[in-house]
Ligand SMILES: Cc1cc2nc3c(=O)[nH]c(=O)nc-3n(C[C@H](O)[C@H](O)[C@H](O)COP(=O)(O)O)c2cc1C
């Protein structure tokens with residue numbers, strides 16, 4: 001065994017900055033990363049043992065204990081629950097005779113929960129050994145369990161093949177694209193390579209200027225002007241790097257998945273253009289581990305692009321325009337979508353966001369100036385170069401030019417990807433998504449806002465309600481607190497990196513307070529506390545995760561306060577929620593006594 | 598002499614060296630900004646968030662913010678007072694801090710901050726978590742009940758090959774501190790003492806060592822933390 005571990009480490013030149021890849025390969029080969037393996041990695045890479053463990057234990061998909069020959073990761077997001085996850089989970093547990101979080105069938109099959117896997121338009125969904133299973137039902141689960149017992153390969157267990165490139169032999173997946181509205185930008189016809197050819201006839205500064213004058217803003221959430229980011233990066237001495245953020249961790253988002261499936265060439269071309277503008281020689285696509293089923297396909301496309309001289313050396317015949325792209329997989333950590341955590345992770349470390357300043361454009365990957373851009377942002381640049389900044393900035397609204405890909409899911413007839421012009425009303429989107437009786441719309445995933453019908457006249461735009469793209473529709477029959485808010489808070493608790501005190505501790509305290517209210521022990525003061533603590537979370541944390549972790553509670557308290565008040569005993573102004581009977585239950589049981597209260 | 602940068606804290610004129618962070622500069626100018634994770638000369642963590650100050654209406658940690666010319670820093674204001682107290686309280690309920698039985702009592706910076714900020718009873722309910730004690734190292738005992746996860750030990754101690762003696766494990770509210778069983782195997786008594794001194798609380802304790810100074814005469818027993826810089830009014 002040892003020699004194999006060593007071979008894996010050698011494949012990455014014993015380089016500690018490639019620790020993610022080393023751990024991933026070992027995890028894939030052996031199904032776990034034992035103490036012995038950790039010691040070998042430490043010795044070979046020159047890290048201390050605790051440092052290797054620090055990275056290992058940060059990521060959901062790395063495990064020190066065997067995860068099973070088949071590791072089933074079933075999504076437990078809000079939308080999965082809406083679509084019948086409970087019955088699917090029950091079916092898995094019953095078929096295997098064990099609970100989630102455990103190994104079953106003599107260690108052959110493991111059942112695990114996992115945060116949103118980017119399949120909200122086809123839930124319930126699970127990942128088994130990197131293969132995605134969508135639209136699960138208890139009946140399908142029966143078949144899957146049977147086939148796992150028979151020892152069948154997961155790739156042979158899928159029963160439907162998705163549309164578009166999902167049916168390519170290199171992907172061969174059940175996943176469907178569900179492109180509902182193509183829009184005039186990303187999905188429009190174009191000639192591969194034309195844009196990168198065009199930029200080789202421009203100076204890097206002219207490319208930056210073109211992007212600047214399109215007023216393109218980052219599609220990853222924060223909306224920072226892309227051209228400006230590139231310009232800032234150019235001001236720092238190189239070598240410079242371009243990183244593409246394909247972590248897509250915000251629950252309810254899946255548009256990147258569709259771009260990666262249908263338009264990978266557009267993305268790689270965009271990265272080459274960014275590389276030209278920044279004078280970068282190397283780029284990284286940080287791809288969430290959940291999308292490993294796209295690995296072979298994306299690598300093949302990269303090769304194809306090299307053969308076509310759109311990547312590699314002297315791109316498009318331009319001497320000195322050299323650019324390589326490496327795919328860096330994540331391993332189950334939402335916070336790694338935060339740009340500086342992404343860089344840390346790509347350097348082989350725990351995905352803890354960095355303090356700013358310095359900003360990544362000043363000191364990023366390996367301490368060098370780095371631009372991190374979202375997948376959609378980078379793809380959009382290609383179309384801007386092809387069709388001109390003016391063409392682009394004519395679309396959208398004043399502060400939000402162009403179009404935006406929106407991932408729509410939840411209680412609607414047509415979940416999927418919609419390319420909309422910025423400035424569209426929520427109400428209009430709800431209409432084309434096929435909805436009726438909508439209680440609430442969650443815009444921008446858990447970190448965004450939850451709005452009620454009074455606000456449906458508002459628009460999706462940076463000047464009104466900005467979003468990275470996740471729109472989750474919550475129908476009239478849902479219990480917004482128990483079905484939505486609780487799940488989102490648990491998500492943030494699981495995903496916090498744990499560095500900042502408020503993010504690490506107060507999120508849990510708010511969740512506990514919420515439980516107190518749900519349990520019928522809430523008083524009006526508790527609502528004031530939640531507002532007060534939530535306000536502190538917004539200002540006191542280092543990164544966007546902690547700053548928005550209270551949003552599920554804060555925005556529903558603002559827009560659905562009556563739902564909270566309905567759970568509260570208004571006659572009482574003091575209730576600690578302390579349950580004496582429960583507190584003495586253990587000791588009473590021990591001495592075989594019934595609590596005498 | 599290199600040029601000094603002028604800035605203000607709560608209206609008081611201050612001077613900083615180029616590149617200096619707000620926290621270090623404040624302390625040098627006789628203004629106390631409370632902190633827990635900062636160690637002078639060691640890379641900032643910006644993780645306890647207690648040194649949060651306001652600049653142009655935005656909160657930012659003083660330890661990670663370089664002073665800029667003309668910067669107007671707000672520090673001693675009610676909003677920040679309450680924020681800092683809340684963070685201190687969150688630390689108390691997040692762990693198990695039984696001060697009367699702690700070797701560090703009187704020298705503990707968390708305890709001292711609680712006194713300075715006049716914490717009576719935390720606004721949050723106690724969580725009484727189950728934490729493990731690690732006594733496997735021959736010189737240092739880790740009591741995770743008291744650890745505030747400030748990363749001072751992680752950032753301060755490397756062996757001669759640059760390998761970290763301490764590191765985090767896990768993430769979120771499950772993070773804990775670990776000591777390396779190989780790199781930290783033969784700690785000298787001096788280093789063990791240094792480790793204990795760097796820890797702001799009683800999470801890293803020297804083994805087999807009595808404590809010379811009785812409780813009651815220790816660092817923060819007589820005067821509140823930071824009073825050598827700004828006295829408490
Ligand atoms: C917790 C957290 C998670 C994030 N996840 C993502 C993500 O999955 N994809 C993404 O593009 N940006 C994500 N971001 C935003 C990035 O930090 C960054 O702003 C973005 O990648 C910049 O690219 P853009 O300018 O093209 O939008 C996240 C931010 C935070 C705070």
Ligand code: SF4
Nearest residue numbers: 497499500503543546
């Ligand atoms: S806010 Fe939360 S996730 Fe972000 S750095 Fe702080 S602890 Fe980590």
